[in-house]
Amino acid sequence: MSLPARTSNGRVALLIGGLAVAVVVLVVVSAGVGQLRIPPLEVLSSVLRKVGIETGLPVTHPNGESALWTVRFPRVTLGLLVGAGLAVGGVLMQGVFGNPLAEPGVVGVSSGAAAGACLVIVLGWTAMGEWGVALAAFVGGLLATVLAYLTARQNGRTEVVTLVLTGVAVNAVAGAVIAFMTFLGDTQAREEIVFWQLGSLNGTRWVQVGVAAPLILVGIAGAALVARRLDLLALGERSARHVGVDVERLRIGVIVLVAVTTSAAVAFAGIIAFVGLVVPHVIRMLVGPAHRVLVPASVLGGAVVLLAADLVARTVVPYADLPIGMLTAIVGGPFFFWLLRRTRRGAGGWS
Amino acid sequence: MTAPLAAASHADAPLMAARAVRVVLGGSLILDDVSLDVRAGELVALVGPNGAGKSTLLSVLAGDLDPVAGGVEVLGDALARTPVRELARVRAVQVQESQLSFAFTAVEVVAMGRAPWRGTAAEEDDDAVVTDAMERADVAPLAGRRFPSLSGGEKARTSFARAIAQRTRVLLLDEPTAALDIRHQEALLVEVSRLVEEGAAVVVVLHDLSLVGAFADRVVLLREGRIRAEGPPHDVLTSALLTEVYEHPVDVIHHPDYPGPVVLPVRAPRRRPATGVHDAVPSPVSPIPTDQETSP
Numbered sequence: 001m002s003l004p005a006r007t008s009n010g011r012v013a014l015l016i017g018g019l020a021v022a023v024v025v026l027v028v029v030s031a032g033v034g035q036l037r038i039p040p041l042e043v044l045s046s047v048l049r050k051v052g053i054e055t056g057l058p059v060t061h062p063n064g065e066s067a068l069w070t071v072r073f074p075r076v077t078l079g080l081l082v083g084a085g086l087a088v089g090g091v092l093m094q095g096v097f098g099n100p101l102a103e104p105g106v107v108g109v110s111s112g113a114a115a116g117a118c119l120v121i122v123l124g125w126t127a128m129g130e131w132g133v134a135l136a137a138f139v140g141g142l143l144a145t146v147l148a149y150l151t152a153r154q155n156g157r158t159e160v161v162t163l164v165l166t167g168v169a170v171n172a173v174a175g176a177v178i179a180f181m182t183f184l185g186d187t188q189a190r191e192e193i194v195f196w197q198l199g200s201l202n203g204t205r206w207v208q209v210g211v212a213a214p215l216i217l218v219g220i221a222g223a224a225l226v227a228r229r230l231d232l233l234a235l236g237e238r239s240a241r242h243v244g245v246d247v248e249r250l251r252i253g254v255i256v257l258v259a260v261t262t263s264a265a266v267a268f269a270g271i272i273a274f275v276g277l278v279v280p281h282v283i284r285m286l287v288g289p290a291h292r293v294l295v296p297a298s299v300l301g302g303a304v305v306l307l308a309a310d311l312v313a314r315t316v317v318p319y320a321d322l323p324i325g326m327l328t329a330i331v332g333g334p335f336f337f338w339l340l341r342r343t344r345r346g347a348g349g350w351s
Numbered sequence: 352m353t354a355p356l357a358a359a360s361h362a363d364a365p366l367m368a369a370r371a372v373r374v375v376l377g378g379s380l381i382l383d384d385v386s387l388d389v390r391a392g393e394l395v396a397l398v399g400p401n402g403a404g405k406s407t408l409l410s411v412l413a414g415d416l417d418p419v420a421g422g423v424e425v426l427g428d429a430l431a432r433t434p435v436r437e438l439a440r441v442r443a444v445q446v447q448e449s450q451l452s453f454a455f456t457a458v459e460v461v462a463m464g465r466a467p468w469r470g471t472a473a474e475e476d477d478d479a480v481v482t483d484a485m486e487r488a489d490v491a492p493l494a495g496r497r498f499p500s501l502s503g504g505e506k507a508r509t510s511f512a513r514a515i516a517q518r519t520r521v522l523l524l525d526e527p528t529a530a531l532d533i534r535h536q537e538a539l540l541v542e543v544s545r546l547v548e549e550g551a552a553v554v555v556v557l558h559d560l561s562l563v564g565a566f567a568d569r570v571v572l573l574r575e576g577r578i579r580a581e582g583p584p585h586d587v588l589t590s591a592l593l594t595e596v597y598e599h600p601v602d603v604i605h606h607p608d609y610p611g612p613v614v615l616p617v618r619a620p621r622r623r624p625a626t627g628v629h630d631a632v633p634s635p636v637s638p639i640p641t642d643q644e645t646s647p
Contacts, residue, residue, distance in 0.1 A: 098452035132401075231459075232466055234452040238415055243517065244439030244467035288451035 087302025090276020092134030108170025116140025199325020219261030274332020399573035439467035464516035488512035564611035
């Protein structure tokens with residue numbers, strides 16, 4: 001391998017290993033916690049039994065098994081996927097914008113996707129079922145990404161001010177679409193729309209996991225594929241071309257990947273902002289900006305953050321399921337502000 | 352070391368050639384009918400006043416700018432039809448401003464120069480080539496430092512190391528010495544000369560005409576988008592030509608101990624500093640706001 005990989009191999013292994021362990025622990029704990037408590041060992045044994053390994057440790061509660069497999073596991077799996085998808089969306093977006101503040105939520109991709117999903121719900125385009133929602137979210141997200149990209153970039157760079165203001169504009173337009181759909185929709189549609197805007201994993205079914213999983217996995221695989229080229233893009237578009245990167249093709253590919261991962265996440269979990277901002281940033285601080293490490297570490301990190309947030313959302317107030325988007329925003333908003341101040345100081349201005 | 356610096360198939364055929372290039376940017380004519388051959392084993396310096404089109408010509412050779420007329424050939428093929436990755440194995444470029452979006456370390460940045468050789472036999476030499484390039488650019492001690500924390504000159508040398516780590520037959524350098532101290536200016540051009548001796552073709556934009564006189568094999572003097580003169584330093588760097596092109600009186604000195612002509616702008620004799628400057632007391636500035644500035 002190349003020189004830089006060797007110097008920080010230990011830290012990288014430690015980080016990836018630690019995150020992987022955290023994901024497993026959170027999955028087991030999260031699946032066991034709720035109104036119906038199931039001990040971690042019973043959760044593990046239930047999973048093992050499903051894949052054909054008999055442990056001789058049954059789930060003691062009579063409804064435990066069905067609670068696990070119809071309510072808890074779909075929710076936990078979707079949380080895992082959504083967290084990974086949002087974090088990867090953030091990594092890709094920051095890479096292609098050349099700006100650590102670019103994030104699907106900030107730039108308006110999430111609300112674009114939510115607007116697309118709202119259209120389907122209110123106008124009742126149900127012919128394609130769950131895929132219809134995902135597709136509409138994808139179209140909305142893609143439109144928002146392209147719009148933000150075309151307006152925010154100048155000479156191959158994105159100034160922070162332009163980026164944030166573009167996000168304001170894109171968010172405003174998407175917000176208008178969502179508002180209009182709220183106005184048009186009946187009571188049930190309105191409830192669903194409110195759900196998009198708050199973000200929640202409540203009521204997840206396997207069908208939704210089945211749609212989100214392939215999309216997000218494609219996004220992750222795509223991100224892993226372009227990782228090295230994203231490194232080179234950090235040199236600036238001109239120099240990236242000098243070392244052999246087909247910048248135009250890379251940009252288009254990455255924009256589509258951002259839209260795929262973000263829309264899949266938003267379509268079934270609503271707008272959960274700032275995961276794509278905080279996770280890659282923290283990982284860059286720990287092991288540097290090389291995308292070969294950043295992508296897998298962010299996948300795991302995103303999953304950890306979302307699983308933890310969902311656990312808190314379900315347990316912090318008894319008998320209530322708090323909106324998860326609210327929780328990530330409470331932490332992410334101030335973090336974004338801090339990052340903004342820091343970037344400003346470093347750049348000597350708001351640009 | 353195995354390197355793609357092997358001579359071109361025909362020693363005489365240019366590695367790159369600009370043919371009657373015309374460039375228009377924002378409505379104004381930047382380059383007009385400029386032709387330039389880039390041959391193996393030759394160090395070509397592009398010189399001329401600000402806005403003469405030096406950097407633009409370099410960008411055209413690099414493939415960043417499409418000329419409205421004329422074209423560039425790379426190893427006999429049209430540059431516009433050469434895939435970017437293939438191009439990256441023929442020519443390396445150091446641009447003036449060295450920006451980086453994320454805080455990679457210096458060694459990571461230099462290793463980026465190896466990207467075009469991924470998946471080829473040359474990839475095996477990556478570590479050795481990167482180490483060698485960093486030593487040649489005198490940035491080996493900076494290997495673990497984050498690029499944004501480097502000084503301007505250190506950044507420029509790291510970018511130079513990245514360019515030479517690419518191991519291409521053609522090297523295009525836009526003011527590589529601009530941010531460097533005297534020692535590193537000399538060291539960089541000695542390194543460039545060594546690469547030229549090994550068979551590389553180098554096109555470099557330089558402002559310091561004495562450096563040009565000492566190191567260039569051929570000087571291309573640009574003026575208002577056209578080539579005003581072209582040839583060995585002794586023929587192009589003359590008092591008459593430079594005075595005309597730079598619109599400032601210029602002296603050219605031939606010193607027996609220096610290789611190449613030394614170029615000096617003609618200056619008026621130095622004004623003697625006024626006495627007592629250091630004793631002057633700065634007038635105090637009142638920190639108390641006046642009535643008008645105080646809000647009610």
